[in-house]
Structure formats: structure tokens, C-alpha cells
Amino acid sequence: MAGGTEVPGGGARPATSTDVAIEAGVSQATVARTFSAPHLVSEGTRQRVSEAAARLGYVPNAFARSLKSQQSNVVGAVVPAYGEYWQNVLSAVTRELAARGRQLLLFSFTDPGEVDDVLDIVRQYRVSGLLLASASIRPDQLSAMRRQSSPTVAFNQPAASGLVSSVSVDNESGCRLLASHLVDQGCRTAVFVGGVSSISTDQARYRGAAREMGDHGVALPYIEAGAFSYDAGYGCAERIARLAPDAVMVGSDEVAFGVIDGLESRGIRIPDDLAVTGFDGLPQAAWAGIDLTTLVQPTDLLARHAAELLVDTASASRPTDVVVDGHLRIGRTTKRSDR
Amino acid sequence: MAGGTEVPGGGARPATSTDVAIEAGVSQATVARTFSAPHLVSEGTRQRVSEAAARLGYVPNAFARSLKSQQSNVVGAVVPAYGEYWQNVLSAVTRELAARGRQLLLFSFTDPGEVDDVLDIVRQYRVSGLLLASASIRPDQLSAMRRQSSPTVAFNQPAASGLVSSVSVDNESGCRLLASHLVDQGCRTAVFVGGVSSISTDQARYRGAAREMGDHGVALPYIEAGAFSYDAGYGCAERIARLAPDAVMVGSDEVAFGVIDGLESRGIRIPDDLAVTGFDGLPQAAWAGIDLTTLVQPTDLLARHAAELLVDTASASRPTDVVVDGHLRIGRTTKRSDR
DNA sequence: GAATCCTATGAATACGTATTCATTGCGTCA
DNA sequence: TGACGCAATGAATACGTATTCATAGGATTC
Numbered sequence: 231m232a233g234g235t236e237v238p239g240g241g242a243r244p245a246t247s248t249d250v251a252i253e254a255g256v257s258q259a260t261v262a263r264t265f266s267a268p269h270l271v272s273e274g275t276r277q278r279v280s281e282a283a284a285r286l287g288y289v290p291n292a293f294a295r296s297l298k299s300q301q302s303n304v305v306g307a308v309v310p311a312y313g314e315y316w317q318n319v320l321s322a323v324t325r326e327l328a329a330r331g332r333q334l335l336l337f338s339f340t341d342p343g344e345v346d347d348v349l350d351i352v353r354q355y356r357v358s359g360l361l362l363a364s365a366s367i368r369p370d371q372l373s374a375m376r377r378q379s380s381p382t383v384a385f386n387q388p389a390a391s392g393l394v395s396s397v398s399v400d401n402e403s404g405c406r407l408l409a410s411h412l413v414d415q416g417c418r419t420a421v422f423v424g425g426v427s428s429i430s431t432d433q434a435r436y437r438g439a440a441r442e443m444g445d446h447g448v449a450l451p452y453i454e455a456g457a458f459s460y461d462a463g464y465g466c467a468e469r470i471a472r473l474a475p476d477a478v479m480v481g482s483d484e485v486a487f488g489v490i491d492g493l494e495s496r497g498i499r500i501p502d503d504l505a506v507t508g509f510d511g512l513p514q515a516a517w518a519g520i521d522l523t524t525l526v527q528p529t530d531l532l533a534r535h536a537a538e539l540l541v542d543t544a545s546a547s548r549p550t551d552v553v554v555d556g557h558l559r560i561g562r563t564t565k566r567s568d569r
Numbered sequence: 570m571a572g573g574t575e576v577p578g579g580g581a582r583p584a585t586s587t588d589v590a591i592e593a594g595v596s597q598a599t600v601a602r603t604f605s606a607p608h609l610v611s612e613g614t615r616q617r618v619s620e621a622a623a624r625l626g627y628v629p630n631a632f633a634r635s636l637k638s639q640q641s642n643v644v645g646a647v648v649p650a651y652g653e654y655w656q657n658v659l660s661a662v663t664r665e666l667a668a669r670g671r672q673l674l675l676f677s678f679t680d681p682g683e684v685d686d687v688l689d690i691v692r693q694y695r696v697s698g699l700l701l702a703s704a705s706i707r708p709d710q711l712s713a714m715r716r717q718s719s720p721t722v723a724f725n726q727p728a729a730s731g732l733v734s735s736v737s738v739d740n741e742s743g744c745r746l747l748a749s750h751l752v753d754q755g756c757r758t759a760v761f762v763g764g765v766s767s768i769s770t771d772q773a774r775y776r777g778a779a780r781e782m783g784d785h786g787v788a789l790p791y792i793e794a795g796a797f798s799y800d801a802g803y804g805c806a807e808r809i810a811r812l813a814p815d816a817v818m819v820g821s822d823e824v825a826f827g828v829i830d831g832l833e834s835r836g837i838r839i840p841d842d843l844a845v846t847g848f849d850g851l852p853q854a855a856w857a858g859i860d861l862t863t864l865v866q867p868t869d870l871l872a873r874h875a876a877e878l879l880v881d882t883a884s885a886s887r888p889t890d891v892v893v894d895g896h897l898r899i900g901r902t903t904k905r906s907d908r
Numbered sequence: 909g910a911a912t913c914c915t916a917t918g919a920a921t922a923c924g925t926a927t928t929c930a931t932t933g934c935g936t937c938a
Numbered sequence: 939t940g941a942c943g944c945a946a947t948g949a950a951t952a953c954g955t956a957t958t959c960a961t962a963g964g965a966t967t968c
Contacts, residue, residue, distance in 0.1 A: 244695070246953090246954055246955085247954065247955065248954075248955095256917080256918085257917070257918045257919075258918090258919095258954090258955080259917075259918060259919080259920095259955095259956085259957080260916085260917060260918075261955095262954090262955060262956060262957085263916095263917090263956085263957095265955095266955085266956070267956090267957095270915085270916075270917090271916075271917085272915080272916060272917090275916080275917085289689070289692040289693055290693055290954085290955075291636070291693065291695060291953090291954055291955070292693040292694045292695070293632045293635045293636045293641065293694070293695060293953095293954080293955095294636050294923090294953070294954035294955040294956090295693075295954080295955055295956075296632045296923095296955095297630070297632045297633050297636055297922095297923050297924065297925090297953090297954080297955075297956095298922075298923050298954080298955045298956045298957080299923085299955080299956060299957090300923070300956095302632065304674070311660060311663065311664050311667075312660070314852075317656040317657075317659075317660060318656075320656075321650060321651070321656060321677075324650065324675055324677045325650050325677060325679065328650075328676070328677055328678075333674055333675065333676060333690070333694070334674070334675040335643070335672055335673070335674050335675070336663055336672065336673040336674070336675050337667070337672060338660075338663045338664060338667055339667075340664065350628070351672070353628040354628055354629055354630065354631040354634075355631045355632070355672070356583070356630060356631070356632060460852070460856060464857070487856060487858070488856075490858065491856055491857035491858045492857075494857070494858065495857055513799070514853065517799060517826060517827075517830055518803070518830035518831075518833070518834055519826075519829065519830045519833065519858065519859065520858065585923090585924055585925085586924065586925065587924075587925095595947080595948085596947070596948045596949075597924090597925080597948090597949095598925095598926085598927080598947075598948060598949080598950095599946085599947060599948075600925095601924090601925060601926060601927085602926085602927095602946095602947090604925095605925085605926070606926090606927095609945085609946075609947090610946075610947085611945080611946060611947090614946080614947085629924085629925075630923090630924055630925070632923090632924085632925095633923070633924035633925040633926090633953090634924080634925055634926075635925095635953095636923090636924080636925075636926095636952095636953050636954065636955090637924080637925045637926045637927080637952075637953050638925080638926060638927090638953085639926095639953070
């Protein structure tokens with residue numbers, strides 16, 4: 231058996247502000263001020279304290295600070311564990327928050343059924359803001375979190391209106407743009423492939439697409455892939471092929487990638503036999519080998535709005551809804567060579 | 570009559586264990602025990618406390634708990650803000666940690682130069698474990714964090730040996746597998762495309778590839794893409810084409826996707842004119858439209874090992890290095906129809 | 909030259925919980 | 939029956955910091 235595992239500096243407890251105070255010959259209060267309100271400390275003292283702190287390797291304890299000051303610099307995020315889209319959102323939001331001096335405490339869930347348990351854990355952390363990837367979170371769950379006096383932002387769920395703040399892209403008009411583009415290309419029959427029909431985002435996208443198509447006399451049957459994943463999209467190919475439409479509008483890029491490959495595996499050529507559109511504007515949509523026509527969400531802009539709401543404590547009592555327009559990206563998947 | 574579910578609204582400060590104690594007619598200590606050591610409380614009392622807590626909407630304060638108990642359930646993660654690969658790792662690690670009752674506090678950085686600042690912030694949070702996406706973190710920065718008595722794990726940087734624990738795939742043997750496969754396919758000349766040559770992972774992969782190729786008398790010049798991104802890969806096409814090799818081994822999938830599209834845009838057919846391999850085994854590599862030959866990292870397994878090390882407090886004083894083998898995925902990008 | 913104000917600091921307290929120590933009541937064993 | 943052990947609880951304290959209140963000079967004003 232190996233005995234005392236001697237780590238230099240390992241067993242020693244981290245230095246506290248009191249330790250630094252003694253080392254620098256000042257009071258603990260002065261040390262605290264040096265780090266959290268330097269302007270209240272004279273130049274000379276600040277210097278001495280800083281040196282003492284450096285000598286002892288002192289670093290303020292964020293937990294104690296949060297406890298006392300009743301506010302943390304931590305923003306919570308409840309996000310699905312899977313999904314290309316959410317990974318990108320998370321990445322963008324993290325960047326924006328970091329730029330505002332906030333850290334992100336991540337709570338992920340695999341199954342929507344876990345959300346309640348996760349939210350209970352979230353409550354234990356007195357986060358200064360909460361981001362909810364709400365396509366997967368029920369409205370009543372959203373409203374339960376509003377109790378917190380900290381800003382709460384639902385990402386991509388405009389239906390959350392009134393309960394919490396929200397930031398989202400205009401799903402309906404985005405889909406109208408896509409549908410309109412397809413009609414321009416000569417599309418006369420089409421199909422919509424959604425991910426999960428119970429999700430409000432999915433519904434809004436279908437609604438927009440169906441209305442625009444309807445305005446041009448084109449019917450738009452709905453097919454449910456069952457998940458927002460490549461595989462789910464791939465598995466839809468047969469059902470789509472059976473309907474033999476001019477075009478297929480897919481509710482999200484990730485599913486669309488699967489749909490495309492599924493269709494091509496059945497010998498259907500895109501766009502010659504069938505046009506395909508997506509939604510989200512994932513990075514992969516722009517890859518030359520894919521070049522998907524899609525509605526690009528301005529993720530960075532959305533993330534910036536979200537971060538601003540999360541940082542602004544006043545927004546807690548005044549829920550704000552931000553809706554941003556996406557823009558059309560036209561790729562090879564809808565470019566008919568003939569007509 | 571469910572009147573009790575009413576919680577005094579927004580502005581009211583959250584209930585504390587003392588509030589619950591009064592409500593339930595017990596001491597604060599008993600309330601604390603009810604939540605953190607229920608077995609020390611009698612059945613009846615536990616019941617009464619739970620009801621009082623529910624009535625007041627009480628939730629334990631994680632910060633206060635961490636402060637007093639000197640340990641948090643929070644694991645820190647320092648990860649680059651961009652990159653498909655890291656997003657996947659993060660996603661996997663988050664899942665594994667959630668299963669172990671840990672939350673993830675995310676610190677992201679855009680530029681390696683920010684790492685020092687980020688690490689300073691990390692130190693403020695007394696995280697119970699720290700995950701370092703260390704391909705971008707210097708060894709001296711790693712060792713500086715070892716001071717913490719909490720487990721520190723470098724993900725994908727075996728060179729961290731001795732300083733902190735590490736979890737990584739066997740880069741060198743993985744690349745040997747890929748190279749060997751290419752030679753079997755009849756490859757006689759080849760090129761290696763790395764991301765950033767100063768990164769140890771990049772070096773290890775090139776080393777493995779070059780050695781295996783060398784064993785078969787094939788030279789392997791190195792080309793640096795300049796970043797681990799699609800665009801960087803796309804931009805390499807010209808330099809690759811100029812060398813006109815049989816095969817190009819790319820150091821990471823994300824770059825490989827770019828290389829493929831870049832080459833095809835120049836009229837080079839894959840795999841007929843040129844074979845391509847990647848490394849990482851990103852989900853996109855398995856997409857039918859891409860079907861890249863690559864070395865698949867067992868991300869879930871790596872994440873599990875990382876999570877276990879991060880949770881095991883003993884691992885702090887006993888750095889452990891875990892190296893796992895990846896497996897070869899053979900896709901269309903190396904399948905020669907003729908020869 | 910005193911009244912006043914401002915700056916820099918220290919002493920003391922509170923944040924919400926976990927934990928030690930002490931106390932009580934009760935069942936058990938000799 | 940008395941000594942003892944155990945289970946359940948309460949009182950008190952400590953975790954590390956921010957902040958209020960008080961104090962001592964020193965500069966400023968009339």
C-alpha cells in the first residue's frame with residue numbers, strides 16, 4: 231500500500247481572505263475590498279494585498295461570494311443531451327456569456343421525462359439566469375421556473391410568451407420563404423417532414439409552410455420522422471418516395487441530411503427528381519458536398535439577445551419576446567437544371 | 570384543496586432551512602439532516618419536514634452547501650468554443666456526469682491566449698473536478714492546475730502524463746491502422762494533412778501514419794491546414810492536388826470533410842483518383858453521402874473513463890492515464906472500384 | 909481655528925447550510 | 939434494577955466572503 235500521498239501544496243487548504251489579511255497586515259475586510267471593490271482601497275494597500283495574495287496563491291471563493299452577495303455569475307442552461315442544433319446554440323451562447331463575465335452551468339437531459347428532475351436540481355443552484363432549450367420543455371414547466379426572481383429565457387419557443395422571456399427565429403415566415411422559393415422553382419406537389427409533431431416549433435414551421443403552399447394551391451401532407459435526427463430522416467425515405475412529390479420540406483437540417491441520403495440511396499436524384507429544403511442553417515448545410523437549401527437561423531444574433539436578457543436582471547420581471555428573421559440560403563438541393 | 574401549493578410570489582426571498590424548521594416545529598439541524606442525511610431522521614419527522622418544505626417551496630442552497638461541506642458537485646470543463654469534435658466530447662461527458670449526479674460548469678475560450686485568464690476564473694470555483702480539453706492547453710498550464718486537490722483530467726493529451734490524469738485514444742496506433750489499410754488498397758504515394766502542427770495530438774497522429782507508411786516504403790509529406798476546421802481543409806485542396814498522391818490522410822474528420830469537398834470542386838474524384846481518410850469518427854462520417862474512412866474514437870467510452878476519474882476524489886493524488894483503442898471504419902472514400 | 913467632509917480602514921455581522929457536541933428518552937443486557 | 943448503548947433531536951459553531959457601521963486622520967471650507 232502506498233502511504234502518504236504527498237502532493238506539494240496538495241493537502242494544504244486553499245488560502246482565504248483572512249490568511250491574506252494576516253500576511254499583508256490588514257483586515258479581512260480590506261482584502262475583500264481589494265478584490266471586489268478596488269476603488270475603495272488606497273493604491274499602496276492594494277499593492278501590498280495583491281502581493282500577499284500572490285505569495286499565498288489566494289483566489290476568492292466564488293461560492294462564498296455568491297452566498298454572501300446573493301447573486302452568482304452563473305447562468306444555468308437546460309439543454310437536450312443530443313442534437314446538432316442545440317450543440318451549436320450552446321456553443322454560441324457560451325461565447326456570448328463568457329464575453330459578459332458569466333459562466334454556464336450545464337444541465338442536460340436525454341429524455342423529456344427527466345426534465346422535472348433536472349429542474350429540481352437547477353433550483354438548488356441560485357443561478358443568476360436560466361436558459362431553457364424549451365422546444366422540449368412544457369409550458370407549465372417553464373412557468374414554474376419563473377418563480378425565480380432571475381431572468382429566464384426560452385430559446386426557440388415563442389409560445390412561452392408572457393411566462394418567461396424568449397428568443398426565437400420567425401419559424402412561420404421562414405417556412406413561407408422556403409415554400410415560396412419552391413413554388414418559384416415550379417413545385418406543384420410537396421410533402422413536409424417534421425421531427426416530433428407535438429413540439430411547438432415543429433408545428434409553427436409546418437403551419438408556415440402549409441399556408442404559403444396553400445396560397446399557391448399546393449397541398450402539403452405532414453410526415454412525422456419521430457425524432458430530430460439524421461437516422462429518423464433517413465428512415466422517412468420510403469414514405470416520401472411513395473407520395474412521389476416534387477419537393478420535400480424538412481423541418482430541420484439534421485433530419486434533412488438523413489432524408490437526402492435516404493432518398494438518394496433509393497435512386498432518387500436531388501434536385502432533378504425531387505427538391506429538398508431544410509431549416510436551421512447548420513454549418514454542414516453550407517458544405518459543398520451537401521449544399522442544402524435552408525433557412526439560416528442567425529444563431530450568433532439569437533445568442534447575443536439571449537445573453538443580454540440573461541444578464542439584465544430587470545428582464546426577470548418584464549418578460550420580453552425577441553423574434554428574429556432568418557434568411558434564405560439557396561443551395562443545389564432546389565436548383566432544377568431543367569423546367 | 571390544493572391551496573398549499575401557492576408560493577408567495579416573485580420578490581419574496583427563497584425559503585431557507587430555518588424557515589422550514591419553524592414551519593415544521595423542529596430545529597434547523599433536523600431540516601438539514603432531512604435533506605442531506607435522511608437516515609438520521611425518524612420517519613414521522615421526515616414526513617413533517619418534507620411537507621413543510623413543499624408548502625414553502627424550499628430548495629436547499631447549493632452554494633451554501635458547498636461552502637460548508639467544502640465540496641461541490643460541480644465539475645469544471647475548459648473547452649475550445651469552436652469545433653465539432655469538442656462539442657461531441659462535451660455532450661458525451663455531460664451525459665456521463667449527469668448520471669453520476671454532477672453538473673458541468675463550462676468555461677470556453679476562443680483563442681489559446683485566453684486560457685490563462687480562463688484558468689484564473691476556474692480557480693475561483695472550487696470545482697470537485699476539472700476537465701481540460703488539453704490539445705489546446707499547454708503542459709505548464711496543466712500542471713498549474715494540479716495544485717487543486719481535486720481530480721484533473723486532460724482529454725486527449727497523453728503527453729500530460731504525470732501531471733494530471735488523462736484519457737485519450739491511441740492516436741499513433743490508430744493512424745497505423747489507417748495507413749496500413751491504405752497500403753492494402755494499393756496506395757504508393759500519400760500526403761498527411763494536419764490541423765495545427767504544434768498540437769501534440771496532431772504530432773502523434775502524423776508520427777503513427779508516417780511510421781506505418783515508412784515501413785512499407787511510402788513517404789508521407791506533411792501539410793498544415795492551419796486550423797481544425799472544414800474551411801481549413803477545403804483550402805488545402807490545391808496544395809494536395811499539386812502533389813498528386815494516391816491518398817491523403819487527414820488528421821481529423823472535420824478537416825477531412827473540407828478536404829474532400831475541396832478536392833471534388835477541383836474535379837478530383839474520390840476514391841477513384843484519390844483516397845481520403847479522416848480521424849475521430851464524427852457522426853457525419855457515417856452519413857451515407859459522406860461515408861468517410863476514418864478511425865472512430867469510442868467517445869462514450871472515453872467520456873465514461875473521464876467521468877469516473879473526475880468523480881473519484883482519490884484520483885487527484887494518483888494521476889492515471891487511460892489510453893483506449895479506436896476502431897477502423899471503412900467507407901467509400903478508400904474503396905477503389907478498379908486498381 | 910473650528911466645523912465639515914471625505915477617504916481609508918477595522919470590527920462585527922450575516923449569508924444558508926453541515927456538523928460536532930450535548931441531551932433526552934428508551935430498550936437491552938448483566 | 940442499574941449501567942449502558944443507541945436513536946433522535948437541538949444548540950451552537952464554522953465555512954469564506956461582502957457589507958454595514960464606526961472611527962481616525964487629513965483636507966477643505968467659512
